[in-house]
Amino acid sequence: MSTSIRQRLTYWLMPVLLLSGTAFAVPTWLNVHEEIDELFDKVLREAAYSLSHANHAQGAKPDSNGLALHGDGIDLVSQIRDPEGRILFQSHPFSPIPQGGKPGYDTVNWQNQAWRVVTLTTDKGLVQVAQALQERRETANEITLHLLTPLLILLPALTLWLGWAIGRGLAPLAQVAAAVAHRNPHSLDPIPDNGLPAEVSILVGALNGLLSQLDQALATQRQFTADAAHELRSPLTALSLQVQLAERATDSDRRAQALQTLRQGIARAGHLVQQLLTLARLDPKADDSPLIPLFLDDLARNVVADFAPLAANRHIDLGLSRADRVRVTGIDESLRILLGNLIDNAIRYSPANARIDVSVINDAKTVRLEVNDTGPGIALNERDRVFDRFYRVLNNAESGSGLGLAIAKRIAEQHQADITLSDGDGGMGLKVIVTFPEIRA
Numbered sequence: 001m002s003t004s005i006r007q008r009l010t011y012w013l014m015p016v017l018l019l020s021g022t023a024f025a026v027p028t029w030l031n032v033h034e035e036i037d038e039l040f041d042k043v044l045r046e047a048a049y050s051l052s053h054a055n056h057a058q059g060a061k062p063d064s065n066g067l068a069l070h071g072d073g074i075d076l077v078s079q080i081r082d083p084e085g086r087i088l089f090q091s092h093p094f095s096p097i098p099q100g101g102k103p104g105y106d107t108v109n110w111q112n113q114a115w116r117v118v119t120l121t122t123d124k125g126l127v128q129v130a131q132a133l134q135e136r137r138e139t140a141n142e143i144t145l146h147l148l149t150p151l152l153i154l155l156p157a158l159t160l161w162l163g164w165a166i167g168r169g170l171a172p173l174a175q176v177a178a179a180v181a182h183r184n185p186h187s188l189d190p191i192p193d194n195g196l197p198a199e200v201s202i203l204v205g206a207l208n209g210l211l212s213q214l215d216q217a218l219a220t221q222r223q224f225t226a227d228a229a230h231e232l233r234s235p236l237t238a239l240s241l242q243v244q245l246a247e248r249a250t251d252s253d254r255r256a257q258a259l260q261t262l263r264q265g266i267a268r269a270g271h272l273v274q275q276l277l278t279l280a281r282l283d284p285k286a287d288d289s290p291l292i293p294l295f296l297d298d299l300a301r302n303v304v305a306d307f308a309p310l311a312a313n314r315h316i317d318l319g320l321s322r323a324d325r326v327r328v329t330g331i332d333e334s335l336r337i338l339l340g341n342l343i344d345n346a347i348r349y350s351p352a353n354a355r356i357d358v359s360v361i362n363d364a365k366t367v368r369l370e371v372n373d374t375g376p377g378i379a380l381n382e383r384d385r386v387f388d389r390f391y392r393v394l395n396n397a398e399s400g401s402g403l404g405l406a407i408a409k410r411i412a413e414q415h416q417a418d419i420t421l422s423d424g425d426g427g428m429g430l431k432v433i434v435t436f437p438e439i440r441a
Helices: 005-060 135-181 198-248 252-282 298-311 333-347 403-413
Strands: 074-081 087-090 104-110 113-122 126-133 291-297 318-322 327-330 355-362 365-374 418-423 430-436
Touching: 005 074, 005 113, 005 126, 005 135, 113 135, 126 135, 135 198, 198 252, 252 327, 291 298, 291 333, 298 318, 298 333, 298 355, 298 365, 327 333, 333 365, 333 403, 333 430, 403 418, 403 430
Parallel strands: 318 355
Antiparallel strands: 074 087, 074 126, 104 113, 113 126, 291 327, 355 365, 365 430, 418 430
16 A cells, blocks of 8 residues: 655654654763763862861861851761871761772762762871762753753654644645646646646646646547547448339349449548548557658558559559658658558549659759659648648539548658649649758768
8 A cells, every 4th residue: 555645744753753853852961960070079169178178277177167158958978087087077967988999089889879079188097088980960951951951842742743834835736736636627627726736737838738648639539539420420321222223223234334333432431531531640649669760662662552553543653752761760561651641642633645754853952752753733722721631622523521631640740741732744643742851871
């Protein structure tokens, strides 16, 4: 089961908070105890010096009650010994502080606990001042606790605030998810991106681009379905009528004529269906076949050979007039369909004894594929419209699907090529020119 972004952020940030708190608390704890030890050691030393000077100044045994030091939780015990080790002074009625073996600071076990003792050697004996280590620890712990109290309060508060902030930060994602959930194939309006964070705006922009493409694809499919239904209605109706005529024919000649007409109708309907299927495959831009280098002259030579029998049957001279050796990057099957449609249109609309020349031309900057015929041509005012689906040239007796040039244009766009129409060579007929962007070595 996948975890949410909120949980992931919490899992990542909580250890950071804990480590940050620990990184602050542990050094603070150690530093406070170290500073307290240094401070109290200085207090012990100053107390020992003070006691030594007071003793020398008075030249007499100090009053044990008067020299007892108490203040703000600091409990000091002091005593003075003569050179022979006899007790001259004690601040408290305890057993004597252990004499120790060396001047300076030392830690001794006295009164069933650890004591920090400073021993000062004078010309009249030893001055000792002691403090219980437990007292130091309690003081250091109390100071440390006061220092860390804001942190102990801040960490839980920061955790709660962090959870709230993560929720607020991820709220736009929930908003976008709700907006997407309300979209359907009939309503693909863009998702509003007002007031969204930059990171979410990038996501919304990508989604809106996808929704726009999907809306265009669905609109194209709906238009294609409507156009196909309209275009298929007439051929199917004509086939039905031709079947009825064949059934009603009373003699063999009429029946043969009706069957011949029926075969021609079936051929036209089959051609229309084939063109519709080709266009349906190309329209949604779903053809993700890789573009590979191929020799355009070889492809043109093969397509011309495929259509040569059809042209010969209609007494049309079809040939490859020029075939420069050149490679382009493209999809072999798609380019065959493109050239096939151009040649098929030229054969369909050219009269008997016409001429169709196919050329592959490699000039300095571009590669051109040309189909030139000596047929009736296309009027200037119709040359832009003939690339529309199902558009047929007016006053033309040849029946067609009106999809050949539309398919050719779509394939040209797929290969980033331009397709244009112009007058044929010598001002007769029509020349279709497909210009590829650059020569592929």
